[in-house]
Amino acid sequence: MNRATTFVTGALSGLAAVAGWRYYRSRATESVDYETRRTDDGIEIREYPTVVVAETVAANRGSARRRLQHYLDGANSVEARIPATTPLRTQVESVEVPTTDGSESSTHPVRVGTYLPPGYSPQTAPEPTDRSVLLTVETPRTIAVRSVPIYSSGDRVDRAKTRLLEAIESTDLVAVGSPFVFNYDNSLLGSLTGRAEVGIEIA
Incomplete structure (x- = not known):
């Protein structure tokens, strides 16, 4: 590939990324509301309200995001487009699955959830038409979060955790x-800024 072709390819990729970012920002009009209780040793303690989550x-992550995007785009019981919100929650799960020789092998699927706008309740939230997408309700909870450095090298998310x-x-705290x-900004399409937080529920 010559330099001219490389330049054109890079420019087109950049334009596509900007278009994707603008598309998501045009739809992600709200974020999950919370109250900050305090900050302590680099972490922020937040109180979150009851919220409906499509997960x-x-x-x-790519497969999970596509399913959620289809749900928001109208793959639901009322065929309605649902405004996207931030953040997008991602959690890695360890699952033991049986193998053909009778032993068990550990896999690491991801659980991804997108919060519905505050106007949706468990009674009014449209049901997904895709059975792999479920609606859950998170009751009021306290969460400790820490920002993930954008420009650090290596696995910045694991270090932040x-x-x-x-x-x-x-x-x-327990x-x-x-x-x-928590991924922010253009989270369903893949974050451009890299803005993210790690969090965990606390008692």
């Missing part, structure tokens, strides 16, 4: 479950 478990858990251990990732 799915898939082999990878480790630091989050270490910070919680040094306080009077972590519940396993950490997850």
